[in-house]
Amino acid sequence: MEKAATLWDRSRxxxxxxxxxxALVLFAEQGYEATTMAQVAARAGVSQRSxxxxxxxxxxxxxxxxxxxxxxxxxxxxxxxPEVSTWDALRAGFTTILxxxxxxxxxxxxISTLIFGxxxxxxxxxxxxxxxxxxxxxxxxxxxxxxxxEIPDPAAMGVIATVFACVDTASELWVRHGGKADPFELxxxxxxxxxx
Amino acid sequence: MEKAATLWDRSRxxxxxxxxxxALVLFAEQGYEATTMAQVAARAGVSQRSxxxxxxxxxxxxxxxxxxxxxxxxxxxxxxxPEVSTWDALRAGFTTILxxxxxxxxxxxxISTLIFGxxxxxxxxxxxxxxxxxxxxxxxxxxxxxxxxEIPDPAAMGVIATVFACVDTASELWVRHGGKADPFELxxxxxxxxxx
DNA sequence: AGACAGGTTGGCAGCGACTGTCAATCTGGC
DNA sequence: GCCAGATTGACAGTCGCTGCCAACCTGTCT
Numbered sequence: 001m002e003k004a005a006t007l008w009d010r011s012r013x014x015x016x017x018x019x020x021x022x023a024l025v026l027f028a029e030q031g032y033e034a035t036t037m038a039q040v041a042a043r044a045g046v047s048q049r050s051x052x053x054x055x056x057x058x059x060x061x062x063x064x065x066x067x068x069x070x071x072x073x074x075x076x077x078x079x080x081x082p083e084v085s086t087w088d089a090l091r092a093g094f095t096t097i098l099x100x101x102x103x104x105x106x107x108x109x110x111i112s113t114l115i116f117g118x119x120x121x122x123x124x125x126x127x128x129x130x131x132x133x134x135x136x137x138x139x140x141x142x143x144x145x146x147x148x149x150e151i152p153d154p155a156a157m158g159v160i161a162t163v164f165a166c167v168d169t170a171s172e173l174w175v176r177h178g179g180k181a182d183p184f185e186l187x188x189x190x191x192x193x194x195x196x
Numbered sequence: 197m198e199k200a201a202t203l204w205d206r207s208r209x210x211x212x213x214x215x216x217x218x219a220l221v222l223f224a225e226q227g228y229e230a231t232t233m234a235q236v237a238a239r240a241g242v243s244q245r246s247x248x249x250x251x252x253x254x255x256x257x258x259x260x261x262x263x264x265x266x267x268x269x270x271x272x273x274x275x276x277x278p279e280v281s282t283w284d285a286l287r288a289g290f291t292t293i294l295x296x297x298x299x300x301x302x303x304x305x306x307i308s309t310l311i312f313g314x315x316x317x318x319x320x321x322x323x324x325x326x327x328x329x330x331x332x333x334x335x336x337x338x339x340x341x342x343x344x345x346e347i348p349d350p351a352a353m354g355v356i357a358t359v360f361a362c363v364d365t366a367s368e369l370w371v372r373h374g375g376k377a378d379p380f381e382l383x384x385x386x387x388x389x390x391x392x
Numbered sequence: 393a394g395a396c397a398g399g400t401t402g403g404c405a406g407c408g409a410c411t412g413t414c415a416a417t418c419t420g421g422c
Numbered sequence: 423g424c425c426a427g428a429t430t431g432a433c434a435g436t437c438g439c440t441g442c443c444a445a446c447c448t449g450t451c452t
Contacts, residue, residue, distance in 0.1 A: 036408065047431045052410065122326075123319030130318075144389075151372050157365045158386025165357035169350055176347050190354025193340075194390060232437065243402045248439065 016054055016064075019044045023061040024110070032062075032118045059124035062114055066125070069097045070132040078139050086143050087191070090136075090163045098183075109179040116175050129164060136160050166190040212250055212260075215240045219257040220306070228258075228314045255320035258310055262321070265293045266328040274335050282339050283387070286332075286359045294379075305375040312371050325360060332356050362386040 022044045026035045037058055041051040055061050076096035080089035101108060115121040141148050141156045170186035218240045222231045233254055237247040251257050272292035276285035297304060311317040337344050337352045366382035 037410085038408085049411090049432075050430055053430085056410085058409070119323055120319075123316075123322065126319065126322050127315055151369060154365055154369055154382045154386040155389030157369065158362050158389045161361035161365050161386075162358045162390045165361040166354050169353040169357050173347060173350055173353070186350045190350040190357075193351030193354045194358045195392065233439085234437085245403070245440090246401055249401085252439085254438065 015046075019046070019051065019054060020061055020064070024114075027062075027114060028110075032114060032121065057124075059121055062111060062121055063124045063128065066128040069101070070128060070135065072100060073097050073132055074135045074139060077136060080143075082143070086140055086159055087163070087195075089143060090140070090160070091187070094163075094167055094187075095184075105179065109175065112171060112175050116172055129168075133157075133160050133164060162194060163191075166194065211242075215242070215247065215250060216257060216260070220310075223258075223310060224306075228310060228317065253320075255317055258307060258317055259320045259324065262324040265297070266324060266331065268296060269293050269328055270331045270335060273332060276339075278339070282336055282355055283359070283391075285339060286336070286356070287383070290359075290363055290383075291380075301375065305371065308367060308371050312368055325364075329353075329356050329360060358390060359387075362390065 019040070023035075023040045026040060026043065029035075037051060038048055040061070041048040044051065046054075055064060073093045073096070077089050077093035080092055084092070103111075115125050137152045137156055137160065138148050140160055141153060144156055144159070146153045146156055166187055169190045170183050173186050174181055174183040215236070219231070219236045222236060222239065225231075233247060234244055236257070237244040240247065242250075251260060269289045269292070273285050273289035276288050280288070299307075311321050333348045333352055333356065334344050336356055337349060340352055340355070342349045342352055362383055365386045366379050369382050370377055370379040
Protein backbone atom coordinates (compact mmCIF):
# COMPACT_ATOMS: atom_id res chain seq x y z
CA MET A 1 0.00 0.00 0.00
CA GLU A 2 2.87 2.31 0.80
CA LYS A 3 4.44 2.08 -2.60
CA ALA A 4 1.16 2.13 -4.43
CA ALA A 5 0.06 5.26 -2.62
CA THR A 6 3.22 7.15 -3.44
CA LEU A 7 3.15 6.00 -7.02
CA TRP A 8 -0.36 7.17 -7.38
CA ASP A 9 0.56 10.37 -5.60
CA ARG A 10 3.34 10.98 -8.07
CA SER A 11 1.11 10.56 -11.09
CA ARG A 12 -1.48 12.80 -9.58
CA UNK A 13 1.17 15.36 -8.79
CA UNK A 14 2.32 15.25 -12.39
CA UNK A 15 -1.21 15.91 -13.59
CA UNK A 16 -1.54 18.80 -11.18
CA UNK A 17 1.77 20.28 -12.32
CA UNK A 18 0.76 20.01 -15.95
CA UNK A 19 -2.56 21.69 -15.35
CA UNK A 20 -0.86 24.50 -13.46
CA UNK A 21 1.58 24.92 -16.31
CA UNK A 22 -1.12 25.23 -18.96
CA ALA A 23 -3.06 27.58 -16.72
CA LEU A 24 -0.07 29.87 -16.23
CA VAL A 25 0.50 29.97 -19.97
CA LEU A 26 -3.11 30.95 -20.54
CA PHE A 27 -2.93 33.58 -17.80
CA ALA A 28 0.19 35.03 -19.38
CA GLU A 29 -1.47 35.06 -22.80
CA GLN A 30 -4.84 36.58 -21.89
CA GLY A 31 -4.61 37.65 -18.30
CA TYR A 32 -6.05 35.98 -15.24
CA GLU A 33 -9.55 37.41 -15.27
CA ALA A 34 -10.04 36.89 -18.99
CA THR A 35 -9.19 33.21 -18.76
CA THR A 36 -12.10 30.93 -17.88
CA MET A 37 -11.88 27.65 -16.06
CA ALA A 38 -13.51 26.05 -19.10
CA GLN A 39 -10.56 27.13 -21.23
CA VAL A 40 -8.05 25.77 -18.76
CA ALA A 41 -9.94 22.49 -18.58
CA ALA A 42 -10.15 22.20 -22.35
CA ARG A 43 -6.48 22.91 -22.98
CA ALA A 44 -5.39 20.66 -20.13
CA GLY A 45 -7.57 17.87 -21.45
CA VAL A 46 -9.71 17.30 -18.40
CA SER A 47 -13.36 17.97 -17.77
CA GLN A 48 -14.34 21.14 -16.02
CA ARG A 49 -15.68 19.07 -13.16
CA SER A 50 -12.38 17.30 -12.66
CA UNK A 51 -10.50 20.56 -12.83
CA UNK A 52 -12.55 21.78 -9.88
CA UNK A 53 -11.79 18.55 -8.09
CA UNK A 54 -8.07 19.10 -8.44
CA UNK A 55 -8.22 22.81 -7.60
CA UNK A 56 -11.15 23.85 -5.49
CA UNK A 57 -10.98 27.40 -6.79
CA UNK A 58 -9.51 29.28 -9.72
CA UNK A 59 -7.12 31.02 -7.35
CA UNK A 60 -5.68 27.67 -6.27
CA UNK A 61 -4.22 27.30 -9.75
CA UNK A 62 -1.81 30.03 -8.73
CA UNK A 63 -1.69 29.87 -4.95
CA UNK A 64 -2.01 26.14 -4.49
CA UNK A 65 1.30 25.43 -2.81
CA UNK A 66 1.04 27.99 -0.08
CA UNK A 67 -0.36 25.60 2.51
CA UNK A 68 2.83 23.59 2.48
CA UNK A 69 4.92 26.73 2.73
CA UNK A 70 2.98 27.84 5.78
CA UNK A 71 3.73 24.66 7.67
CA UNK A 72 7.35 24.95 6.67
CA UNK A 73 7.47 28.51 7.95
CA UNK A 74 6.01 27.64 11.33
CA UNK A 75 8.33 24.70 11.77
CA UNK A 76 11.39 26.72 10.78
CA UNK A 77 10.59 29.41 13.34
CA UNK A 78 9.91 26.80 15.97
CA UNK A 79 13.27 25.16 15.41
CA UNK A 80 15.33 28.30 15.91
CA UNK A 81 17.51 28.16 19.00
CA PRO A 82 15.90 29.80 22.03
CA GLU A 83 18.61 32.44 22.32
CA VAL A 84 17.84 33.72 18.82
CA SER A 85 15.70 36.84 19.05
CA THR A 86 12.08 36.71 17.92
CA TRP A 87 12.84 38.98 15.00
CA ASP A 88 15.74 36.87 13.82
CA ALA A 89 13.74 33.69 14.25
CA LEU A 90 10.95 35.01 12.08
CA ARG A 91 13.35 36.24 9.46
CA ALA A 92 15.02 32.83 9.47
CA GLY A 93 11.63 31.28 8.85
CA PHE A 94 11.05 33.37 5.78
CA THR A 95 14.55 32.71 4.53
CA THR A 96 13.81 29.02 4.84
CA ILE A 97 10.65 29.03 2.77
CA LEU A 98 12.29 31.21 0.17
CA UNK A 99 15.25 28.93 -0.28
CA UNK A 100 13.17 25.78 0.07
CA UNK A 101 10.91 26.70 -2.80
CA UNK A 102 11.65 24.40 -5.68
CA UNK A 103 11.04 27.05 -8.29
CA UNK A 104 13.44 29.20 -10.21
CA UNK A 105 13.57 32.84 -9.27
CA UNK A 106 11.89 33.71 -12.56
CA UNK A 107 8.97 31.46 -11.76
CA UNK A 108 8.60 32.97 -8.31
CA UNK A 109 8.64 36.42 -9.86
CA UNK A 110 6.06 35.41 -12.45
CA ILE A 111 3.71 34.04 -9.83
CA SER A 112 4.27 36.96 -7.47
CA THR A 113 3.58 39.43 -10.25
CA LEU A 114 0.39 37.58 -11.05
CA ILE A 115 -0.71 37.64 -7.42
CA PHE A 116 0.13 41.28 -6.79
CA GLY A 117 -1.59 42.27 -9.99
CA UNK A 118 -5.00 40.75 -9.35
CA UNK A 119 -7.43 41.50 -6.57
CA UNK A 120 -8.84 38.03 -6.05
CA UNK A 121 -5.39 36.45 -6.06
CA UNK A 122 -4.22 39.03 -3.55
CA UNK A 123 -7.23 38.18 -1.44
CA UNK A 124 -6.39 34.53 -1.59
CA UNK A 125 -2.79 35.18 -0.61
CA UNK A 126 -3.95 37.37 2.22
CA UNK A 127 -6.18 34.65 3.59
CA UNK A 128 -3.30 32.22 3.60
CA UNK A 129 -1.13 34.83 5.29
CA UNK A 130 -3.71 35.19 8.04
CA UNK A 131 -3.60 31.45 8.66
CA UNK A 132 0.18 31.55 8.89
CA UNK A 133 0.02 34.42 11.33
CA UNK A 134 -2.48 32.57 13.46
CA UNK A 135 -0.32 29.45 13.49
CA UNK A 136 2.71 31.48 14.51
CA UNK A 137 1.05 33.06 17.55
CA UNK A 138 1.74 30.23 20.04
CA UNK A 139 5.27 29.79 18.73
CA UNK A 140 6.12 33.46 19.12
CA UNK A 141 4.34 33.74 22.45
CA UNK A 142 6.47 30.93 23.78
CA UNK A 143 9.60 32.58 22.44
CA UNK A 144 8.64 35.91 24.00
CA UNK A 145 7.85 34.29 27.30
CA UNK A 146 4.15 35.09 27.14
CA UNK A 147 1.70 32.59 28.53
CA UNK A 148 -0.80 31.37 25.95
CA UNK A 149 -4.44 32.28 26.48
CA GLU A 150 -7.46 31.74 24.33
CA ILE A 151 -7.32 35.33 23.14
CA PRO A 152 -3.71 36.05 22.23
CA ASP A 153 -1.49 38.82 23.48
CA PRO A 154 -1.28 41.97 21.34
CA ALA A 155 2.51 41.99 21.69
CA ALA A 156 2.99 38.63 20.00
CA MET A 157 0.36 39.31 17.38
CA GLY A 158 1.76 42.76 16.69
CA VAL A 159 5.28 41.47 16.16
CA ILE A 160 4.08 38.76 13.80
CA ALA A 161 1.86 41.12 11.87
CA THR A 162 4.70 43.61 11.59
CA VAL A 163 7.13 41.08 10.20
CA PHE A 164 4.54 40.04 7.63
CA ALA A 165 3.92 43.68 6.82
CA CYS A 166 7.61 44.19 6.11
CA VAL A 167 7.82 40.99 4.12
CA ASP A 168 4.87 42.13 2.06
CA THR A 169 6.47 45.52 1.56
CA ALA A 170 9.69 43.91 0.38
CA SER A 171 7.81 41.49 -1.89
CA GLU A 172 5.75 44.20 -3.49
CA LEU A 173 8.76 46.38 -4.12
CA TRP A 174 10.67 43.41 -5.43
CA VAL A 175 7.90 42.74 -7.93
CA ARG A 176 7.69 46.40 -8.85
CA HIS A 177 11.42 46.42 -9.49
CA GLY A 178 10.87 43.50 -11.83
CA GLY A 179 12.98 41.24 -9.62
CA LYS A 180 15.99 43.53 -10.05
CA ALA A 181 16.44 44.28 -6.37
CA ASP A 182 17.55 42.28 -3.39
CA PRO A 183 14.42 41.29 -1.47
CA PHE A 184 16.40 40.76 1.73
CA GLU A 185 17.83 44.22 1.58
CA LEU A 186 14.37 45.66 0.97
CA UNK A 187 13.12 43.75 3.99
CA UNK A 188 15.97 44.99 6.15
CA UNK A 189 15.37 48.58 5.15
CA UNK A 190 11.67 48.33 5.90
CA UNK A 191 12.24 46.73 9.27
CA UNK A 192 15.02 49.16 10.15
CA UNK A 193 12.66 52.07 9.58
CA UNK A 194 10.18 50.44 11.90
CA UNK A 195 12.49 49.43 14.71
CA UNK A 196 14.58 52.55 14.48
CA MET B 197 -30.13 72.88 -9.08
CA GLU B 198 -28.19 72.91 -5.84
CA LYS B 199 -31.14 72.28 -3.64
CA ALA B 200 -32.70 69.74 -5.94
CA ALA B 201 -29.50 67.75 -6.09
CA THR B 202 -29.10 67.58 -2.35
CA LEU B 203 -32.75 66.72 -1.88
CA TRP B 204 -32.40 63.89 -4.33
CA ASP B 205 -29.17 62.87 -2.67
CA ARG B 206 -30.87 62.74 0.69
CA SER B 207 -33.65 60.51 -0.51
CA ARG B 208 -31.17 58.24 -2.21
CA UNK B 209 -29.09 58.13 0.93
CA UNK B 210 -32.18 57.17 2.92
CA UNK B 211 -32.87 54.33 0.50
CA UNK B 212 -29.29 53.15 0.77
CA UNK B 213 -29.40 53.24 4.55
CA UNK B 214 -32.65 51.29 4.61
CA UNK B 215 -31.27 48.63 2.30
CA UNK B 216 -28.16 48.29 4.43
CA UNK B 217 -30.31 47.95 7.50
CA UNK B 218 -32.43 45.14 6.07
CA ALA B 219 -29.31 43.44 4.77
CA LEU B 220 -27.64 43.52 8.17
CA VAL B 221 -30.74 42.07 9.76
CA LEU B 222 -30.74 39.23 7.25
CA PHE B 223 -27.04 38.63 7.75
CA ALA B 224 -27.56 38.46 11.49
CA GLU B 225 -30.45 36.05 11.03
CA GLN B 226 -28.95 33.63 8.56
CA GLY B 227 -25.32 34.57 8.17
CA TYR B 228 -23.63 36.45 5.37
CA GLU B 229 -22.96 33.59 2.98
CA ALA B 230 -26.37 32.04 3.38
CA THR B 231 -28.14 35.27 2.49
CA THR B 232 -28.63 35.85 -1.23
CA MET B 233 -28.84 39.18 -2.93
CA ALA B 234 -32.26 38.15 -4.19
CA GLN B 235 -33.46 37.89 -0.59
CA VAL B 236 -32.07 41.30 0.29
CA ALA B 237 -33.69 42.82 -2.77
CA ALA B 238 -37.03 41.21 -2.03
CA ARG B 239 -37.15 42.27 1.60
CA ALA B 240 -35.92 45.77 0.79
CA GLY B 241 -38.57 46.10 -1.90
CA VAL B 242 -36.31 46.82 -4.85
CA SER B 243 -35.48 44.76 -7.87
CA GLN B 244 -32.33 42.72 -7.84
CA ARG B 245 -31.05 44.81 -10.72
CA SER B 246 -31.47 48.03 -8.79
CA UNK B 247 -29.86 46.54 -5.71
CA UNK B 248 -26.76 45.93 -7.79
CA UNK B 249 -26.95 49.48 -9.01
CA UNK B 250 -26.90 50.83 -5.48
CA UNK B 251 -24.22 48.42 -4.28
CA UNK B 252 -21.93 47.11 -6.94
CA UNK B 253 -21.10 44.03 -4.90
CA UNK B 254 -22.55 42.07 -2.02
CA UNK B 255 -19.59 43.09 0.10
CA UNK B 256 -20.43 46.75 -0.40
CA UNK B 257 -23.56 46.20 1.67
CA UNK B 258 -21.20 45.91 4.63
CA UNK B 259 -18.06 47.76 3.58
CA UNK B 260 -19.64 50.54 1.57
CA UNK B 261 -18.48 53.51 3.58
CA UNK B 262 -14.81 52.69 3.69
CA UNK B 263 -13.87 54.87 0.73
CA UNK B 264 -14.88 58.01 2.60
CA UNK B 265 -12.97 56.87 5.67
CA UNK B 266 -9.83 56.39 3.63
CA UNK B 267 -9.87 59.94 2.34
CA UNK B 268 -10.48 61.16 5.85
CA UNK B 269 -7.53 59.19 7.13
CA UNK B 270 -5.13 60.53 4.54
CA UNK B 271 -6.26 64.10 5.12
CA UNK B 272 -5.96 63.76 8.88
CA UNK B 273 -2.41 62.48 8.66
CA UNK B 274 -1.53 65.20 6.20
CA UNK B 275 -2.79 67.90 8.50
CA UNK B 276 -0.70 66.88 11.48
CA UNK B 277 1.91 69.47 12.43
CA PRO B 278 5.32 68.73 10.89
CA GLU B 279 6.98 68.35 14.29
CA VAL B 280 4.66 65.48 15.17
CA SER B 281 6.43 62.17 14.63
CA THR B 282 5.36 59.91 11.81
CA TRP B 283 4.05 57.35 14.27
CA ASP B 284 2.00 59.89 16.15
CA ALA B 285 0.68 61.38 12.95
CA LEU B 286 -0.53 58.01 11.75
CA ARG B 287 -2.11 57.22 15.09
CA ALA B 288 -3.83 60.58 15.04
CA GLY B 289 -5.25 59.69 11.64
CA PHE B 290 -6.78 56.51 12.92
CA THR B 291 -8.13 58.27 15.98
CA THR B 292 -9.80 60.74 13.66
CA ILE B 293 -11.62 58.18 11.55
CA LEU B 294 -12.66 56.28 14.63
CA UNK B 295 -14.20 59.31 16.31
CA UNK B 296 -15.59 60.69 13.06
CA UNK B 297 -17.61 57.58 12.36
CA UNK B 298 -21.27 58.39 12.82
CA UNK B 299 -22.13 54.97 14.19
CA UNK B 300 -22.62 53.78 17.70
CA UNK B 301 -19.90 51.60 19.14
CA UNK B 302 -22.26 48.63 19.03
CA UNK B 303 -22.82 49.10 15.33
CA UNK B 304 -19.10 49.33 14.66
CA UNK B 305 -18.62 46.15 16.65
CA UNK B 306 -21.37 44.40 14.75
CA ILE B 307 -19.92 45.33 11.38
CA SER B 308 -16.37 44.54 12.45
CA THR B 309 -17.44 41.14 13.71
CA LEU B 310 -19.15 40.48 10.42
CA ILE B 311 -16.05 41.47 8.47
CA PHE B 312 -13.58 39.54 10.59
CA GLY B 313 -15.82 36.49 10.45
CA UNK B 314 -16.12 36.14 6.70
CA UNK B 315 -13.41 35.57 4.15
CA UNK B 316 -14.80 37.60 1.30
CA UNK B 317 -15.57 40.55 3.57
CA UNK B 318 -12.08 40.36 4.99
CA UNK B 319 -10.77 40.35 1.44
CA UNK B 320 -12.80 43.40 0.62
CA UNK B 321 -11.56 45.22 3.69
CA UNK B 322 -8.01 44.25 2.84
CA UNK B 323 -8.31 45.69 -0.63
CA UNK B 324 -9.49 48.98 0.78
CA UNK B 325 -6.68 48.93 3.28
CA UNK B 326 -4.18 48.53 0.45
CA UNK B 327 -5.59 51.60 -1.25
CA UNK B 328 -5.28 53.58 1.96
CA UNK B 329 -1.70 52.46 2.39
CA UNK B 330 -0.89 53.45 -1.16
CA UNK B 331 -2.44 56.86 -0.69
CA UNK B 332 -0.46 57.39 2.49
CA UNK B 333 2.91 56.70 0.90
CA UNK B 334 3.60 60.21 -0.44
CA UNK B 335 2.31 61.80 2.74
CA UNK B 336 4.56 59.72 4.96
CA UNK B 337 7.53 60.05 2.62
CA UNK B 338 7.25 63.80 2.83
CA UNK B 339 7.01 63.62 6.60
CA UNK B 340 10.06 61.36 6.80
CA UNK B 341 12.03 63.57 4.46
CA UNK B 342 12.22 60.98 1.71
CA UNK B 343 12.07 62.14 -1.86
CA UNK B 344 9.20 60.61 -3.82
CA UNK B 345 10.08 58.29 -6.68
CA GLU B 346 7.89 56.15 -8.88
CA ILE B 347 8.75 53.08 -6.85
CA PRO B 348 8.42 54.06 -3.21
CA ASP B 349 10.94 53.72 -0.44
CA PRO B 350 10.76 50.59 1.72
CA ALA B 351 11.14 52.70 4.86
CA ALA B 352 7.95 54.68 4.28
CA MET B 353 6.01 51.66 3.09
CA GLY B 354 7.25 49.57 5.99
CA VAL B 355 6.20 52.12 8.58
CA ILE B 356 2.76 52.45 7.04
CA ALA B 357 2.29 48.71 6.72
CA THR B 358 3.39 48.24 10.31
CA VAL B 359 0.93 50.77 11.67
CA PHE B 360 -1.85 49.06 9.75
CA ALA B 361 -0.64 45.72 11.03
CA CYS B 362 -0.93 46.93 14.61
CA VAL B 363 -4.30 48.54 13.95
CA ASP B 364 -5.50 45.26 12.52
CA THR B 365 -4.13 43.39 15.50
CA ALA B 366 -5.92 45.73 17.87
CA SER B 367 -9.14 45.52 15.87
CA GLU B 368 -9.14 41.77 15.73
CA LEU B 369 -8.49 41.45 19.43
CA TRP B 370 -11.12 44.06 20.15
CA VAL B 371 -13.65 41.99 18.20
CA ARG B 372 -12.54 38.79 19.89
CA HIS B 373 -12.99 40.43 23.25
CA GLY B 374 -16.53 41.27 22.18
CA GLY B 375 -15.78 44.98 22.37
CA LYS B 376 -14.91 44.69 26.07
CA ALA B 377 -11.38 46.00 25.73
CA ASP B 378 -9.84 49.34 24.96
CA PRO B 379 -8.78 49.29 21.31
CA PHE B 380 -6.30 52.11 21.85
CA GLU B 381 -4.58 50.25 24.63
CA LEU B 382 -4.42 47.12 22.48
CA UNK B 383 -2.86 49.18 19.72
CA UNK B 384 -0.30 50.71 22.08
CA UNK B 385 0.68 47.33 23.42
CA UNK B 386 1.13 45.91 19.94
CA UNK B 387 3.19 48.87 18.78
CA UNK B 388 5.24 48.90 21.96
CA UNK B 389 6.24 45.30 21.38
CA UNK B 390 7.33 46.22 17.89
CA UNK B 391 9.22 49.40 18.60
CA UNK B 392 10.72 48.15 21.82
C1' DA C 393 -51.70 71.33 -20.90
C1' DG C 394 -48.71 68.58 -23.71
C1' DA C 395 -44.63 67.04 -25.96
C1' DC C 396 -39.78 66.21 -24.97
C1' DA C 397 -35.25 64.88 -22.80
C1' DG C 398 -32.80 62.90 -18.79
C1' DG C 399 -32.19 59.90 -15.66
C1' DT C 400 -34.13 55.74 -12.83
C1' DT C 401 -36.16 51.30 -12.56
C1' DG C 402 -37.43 46.44 -13.48
C1' DG C 403 -37.28 42.21 -16.06
C1' DC C 404 -34.80 39.15 -18.75
C1' DA C 405 -31.21 36.72 -20.62
C1' DG C 406 -26.62 35.50 -20.11
C1' DC C 407 -21.71 34.69 -18.20
C1' DG C 408 -18.49 32.55 -15.07
C1' DA C 409 -17.24 30.32 -10.71
C1' DC C 410 -18.62 26.60 -8.22
C1' DT C 411 -21.40 22.28 -6.40
C1' DG C 412 -24.44 18.01 -6.17
C1' DT C 413 -25.59 14.03 -8.46
C1' DC C 414 -25.26 9.96 -11.02
C1' DA C 415 -23.77 6.95 -14.39
C1' DA C 416 -19.58 5.39 -16.83
C1' DT C 417 -14.96 4.10 -16.41
C1' DC C 418 -10.67 2.73 -14.58
C1' DT C 419 -7.90 0.42 -10.80
C1' DG C 420 -5.93 -3.01 -7.87
C1' DG C 421 -6.74 -7.35 -5.36
C1' DC C 422 -8.92 -12.00 -5.44
C1' DG D 423 -11.83 -12.69 -15.34
C1' DC D 424 -14.39 -10.31 -11.73
C1' DC D 425 -15.73 -7.42 -8.07
C1' DA D 426 -15.37 -3.28 -4.85
C1' DG D 427 -13.77 1.22 -4.51
C1' DA D 428 -12.00 5.16 -6.28
C1' DT D 429 -11.90 8.55 -10.32
C1' DT D 430 -13.92 10.79 -14.04
C1' DG D 431 -17.20 13.20 -16.98
C1' DA D 432 -21.63 15.10 -18.21
C1' DC D 433 -25.56 17.62 -16.77
C1' DA D 434 -28.19 20.61 -14.33
C1' DG D 435 -28.54 24.05 -11.00
C1' DT D 436 -27.18 28.09 -7.65
C1' DC D 437 -25.33 32.55 -6.92
C1' DG D 438 -22.94 36.86 -7.82
C1' DC D 439 -22.90 39.99 -11.32
C1' DT D 440 -23.61 42.49 -16.05
C1' DG D 441 -25.66 44.11 -20.55
C1' DC D 442 -29.69 45.31 -22.69
C1' DC D 443 -34.11 47.17 -23.44
C1' DA D 444 -38.56 48.75 -22.49
C1' DA D 445 -41.36 51.24 -19.03
C1' DC D 446 -41.58 55.03 -16.13
C1' DC D 447 -41.05 59.07 -13.51
C1' DT D 448 -39.41 63.99 -13.21
C1' DG D 449 -38.64 68.38 -14.44
C1' DT D 450 -38.55 71.77 -18.62
C1' DC D 451 -39.69 74.32 -22.46
C1' DT D 452 -43.20 75.91 -25.48
